[in-house]
Amino acid sequence: MASLEDLIPTVNKLQDVMYDAGIDTLDLPVLAVIGSQSSGKSSILETLVGKDFLPRGTGIVTRRPLVLQLNNLASNSPLINEYEEDSERDDIVEDKEPTLEDHLRKTQGYEAQRNDEWGEFLHLPGRRFYDFADIRNEIQNETARIAGKNKGISRIPINLKIYSPRVLNLTLVDLPGITKVPIGEQPADIERQIKNLILEYVAKPNCIILAVSPANVDLVNSESLKLAREVDPHGKRTIGVVTKMDLMDSGTNALDILSGKLYPLKLGFVGVVNRSQQDIQANKSVEEALNNEDAYFIRHPVYRTISTRCGTRYLAKLLNQILMNHIRDKLPDIKARLNTLIGQTEQELQTYGGTGIITKENRASLVLQLMNKFAARFVSSIEGTSSDISTKELCGGARIYYIYHNIFGNSLESINPTENLSTTDIQTAIRNSTGPRPSLFVPELAFDLLVKPQIHLLLGPSERCVELVYEELMKICHNCGSPELARYPKLQSKLIEVVSELLRERLGPTRSYVESLIDIHRAYINTNHPNFLSATDAMADIVDARKRRRTRGPQTMDLEHAKKVLNNDASKKEASSSSPVPESENIGGSESSSEDDEKDPSKQSKDSFLNYFFGKEQQRSHQMNGLKDAYSMSANQPQTNDLPDFENFRIQEASQPTDDHQPQLTEREELECELIRRLIVSYFGIVREMIQDQIPKAVMCLLVNFSKEIIQNRLVTKLYKESLFEDLLMEDQNLAQDRQKCVKLLETYTEASNIIGDIL
Structure with missing residues (x-):
């Protein structure tokens, strides 16, 4: 495990890696500074840095989050002279005209005073700002470039690094000041925009909240503490900073607040005295302001008992210690999170086909492999x-x-x-x-x-x-x-x-x-x-159905009646006459036989004339002659009036559709039509069953x-x-871009994991 002093620079490196990759998937430990407008946030940051470098003015000055990395620089650090060598080499290679900054920096006096303190912006890599007034101008220009020149805000941060031997290692985020009422060109929903932006940072569990409240405002009305309580209701990761201690009304003090009696916070409160506007206009140095602040607390009759726990110098040490301890506690979780992200990214990369390197030698095997997988998926589906x-x-x-x-x-x-x-x-x-x-x-x-x-x-x-x-x-x-x-x-x-x-x-x-x-x-x-339904069975079924329907009336219809109807109809159509036939040779047979047939409907069906035509082949030959004789005989039989009334007789089923305009049919024709219909239904059912079985098989x-x-x-x-491989393996451009992003993301996570691994 590395020393605590190495933890904050390590997190700063992680932030740089994440910024370069354009991702924000790691919840890195950070200090977020929140407070209402004119609460003294900027003064605290400038005092911590020891330089005037932040924009000032009325209304919203901070319109983009400012990620401020303070890096303590040893007096013999090689970084001090590293930029000199690089800049001289750049001048020789590019033969560019030196700027005023370059000229001043190369003068002896300027170097003696300025070469160990400078700032760098991540959006301007490789460029150092030794004049902190230039840093202020660049913050203003970069804010206007993204957020516009009006009073709108943007969530895209500005990353600034400060290198100095007179700062402690810290990483802070300066967020826009909380406002309640839009002023001037401010958007109507400016309060909601600023609150949402602040919550993006302070809601993260690894964020330490630096809630700034002016001492001349009642603490219960502190907007920063109200917002901090929403995400940290128990006050476990909130530091209270009370500014403008010297501007409290005479006879009042903030001792109860600083002691944690009025508003308890686990990390406590720290009181500070800000530089006044008069001190700034008089160009009073930050060092002199810090000395005056220490003297104020030591001489104050109430605060002198806690003077060692007040002031900006104490605040810087406290923040440094809290941040280091916080990073130490959170690094194992960050390491585990990185391992998870690396595994997920590697899996995603595999869906894009790995790193995407295809040699000429493995193209054939790749094409064959993809073909086989495609065919296998088709078969398995x-x-x-x-x-x-x-x-x-x-x-x-x-x-x-x-x-x-x-x-x-x-x-x-x-x-x-x-x-x-x-x-x-x-x-x-x-x-x-x-x-x-x-x-x-x-x-x-x-x-x-x-x-x-x-x-x-x-x-x-x-x-x-x-x-x-x-x-x-x-x-x-x-x-x-x-x-x-x-x-x-x-x-x-x-x-x-x-x-x-x-x-x-x-x-x-x-x-x-x-x-x-x-x-x-x-x-x-x-x-x-x-x-297949035989004609005799069909006829028997027709007669049975007729009998069932006629049970509601006085008359009945049986197979013998149907035969008489058919015989009578046939006798009308026969042109030739035949000799009388003995009564015993009639279709109905003898009286006793007729009575037996009436008692046995199945025997009636077998003896019906339709069996001679639709029956089995072996039955036709010896029954055909008898059928003809019966028809000849019936043609010469005298008509009697004792036959049943067939006027209302209809063989077809009740469900059978009828045509009102069709011609009137004789009883024989109705029997024939119904018989054909039933046979069609029977045979169609046989064919349908075979088709239902054969079509799926085919x-x-x-x-x-x-x-x-x-x-x-x-x-x-x-x-x-071989001639098709190159064209077939031409990648989709969007997918290739997604894979490149995935490769870059994997490299970023791996680098971040290595950075943490060096200190764990």
């Missing part, structure tokens, strides 16, 4: 193994699954297979499929003609499914970038371009295959499918999996070329 999976929305493979089983599935389920088919459309198809002859049976061709366009309804949702998966793959492609890849925007753009081209290539074959699947199902209508095979397997080879084939 689909498979759900990515390390940065979103928790806010579905993406990647999960989104593709959602498309298959929710969006696509719901789209298929929402299709009504007969919504666009009216009864007229069905009847027209039946009539067109029979040609010029009247039909004896429901033609199978009509079913084929009607069901094929309905199967085509599945094409739209299937194509949309392909498009949605393609769009999701494109989205995955665009999200496969990384901070390291963002460093090379051209490479990232080319990677996305190549993968997008691959996906577009696969979109066409996938879509074509999907269209082929629909065409395949339309090409052959397999009515022999085991899940998309996965032809688009998703194919892209996953070939992406890496495609990237290497297209982009891994």
Whole structure:
């Protein structure tokens, strides 16, 4: 551990390093001087320095924070002559005309008096101000340059270093004086501006507050103490300074204040006597003013008992000791903070690709590495193994699954297979499929003609499914970038371009295959499918539904009635006559058989005439002749009036849409239309189930999996070329600037850490 005397210069070095880097992330220990206007702040600072160097006047004089570093200089310090050598060398090299300052500085008398005391501004590196009047002028000019020539303020500080053998090591910040009422050209919200600026400094835990209050104002009205209490309510890091002790009313004193009885502060109060305006105009030296101040306290009847703890000389020693102890306590925390900042900055630098040095030899490996990472991120996003999976929305493979089983599935389920088919459309198809002859049976061709366009309804949702998966793959492609890849925007753009081209290539074959699947199902209508509803079952269901609806009325309808309706309608259309047929050969069979059929509806369904046409092939041959005979017989049977009234009979479901303008259908035609409709629904459901299973499989095979397997080879084939490396690895200018800032920041933190490490 270095000596205490080295601590303040160490913090000053840290401040210089932070200032040069333009950053303020370290809460360095500092003394902040606050007080109302004309409270004596400037006089205290000038007395501490021993020189008149601060601007004076009415209103706001200090309009920018002044960071003042006081550096004690040994009489034999090499810094004293170092500037002489540098300036002479600069004169020779640049052959510039010497200034009046240079001329005076080189005279023997000027050197003897001035060469061991000077000031330096950080915004003017390498230049020394031996004349402190020039320092005052530079403070005024620099204030006007940033804050303007009006009475506005600025938070950008002015950094001034004072080197002298007659100062103690201190670092103070002189802040604008607190004001309550705008005067002259001052902004209307000047009070708020100044308060916010002061709080930026005094609110930091490592700041020691030097609260200046004039003795001729009641302490309870001290603006500086009020502001200090806001950020330091327990008074642990506040030093009270009572100025103008000699201007108190006769018979009064500040002994209770200085003793801490009236307003307790852990660091206490110090009373000082400022130089009066008359002393300044009379050019009374600071040294003489300090002697008069000491004499005042020694001779004062009340203050002489505490005279050793009063005055500016004591204040300087106290501040020096407090600041050193404060720095000693805070340096370990600052060191830990620096280590944290170094680690964070190193991580940030890695996101920019490290230091940014790319040699010609490692360009190929870098391009290949970035390609592989891009391809791996693409595959992992689909498979759900990515390390940065979103928790806010579905993406990647999960989104593709959602498309298959929710969006696509719901789209298929929402299709009504007969919504666009009216009864007229069905009847027209039946009539067109029979040609010029009247039909004896429901033609199978009509079913084929009607069901094929309905199967085509599945094409739209299937194509949309392909498009949605393609769009999701494109989205995955665009999200496969990384901070390291963002460093090379051209490479990232080319990677996305190549993968997008691959996906577009696969979109066409996938879509074509999907269209082929629909065409395949339309090409052959397999009515022999085991899940297809047979005509007899459909007819039985129609009759059962009719029976359930007719339970509310006196009349009932069964399969036998439906057969009679169809037979009677067919007999009207038959032009030829046939010989009488025995009654036992009628479709209904014998009376006993008819009674048995009425008792067994399932047997009725099997014996219905529709089973001859839509039933299995092996049943058709031996039943067809009987069906024709039945029709011939029924054509010659006399019509009776004991048949049920079919005037109000309608087979179609209640939910079936009707067309008020369609022509009136016969009972046979209504049965035929309803039967065709039910068969279409049954067959469409079979095809829909197969399409819902086959389309996702086709998309996965032809688009998703194919892209996953070939992406890496495609990237290497297209982009891994020596002639493209230089262009692909061209950095983004903004990112390069950010990386340079990060490098500079890391260097600054490392240098600051080394400075602290030298004394810990």
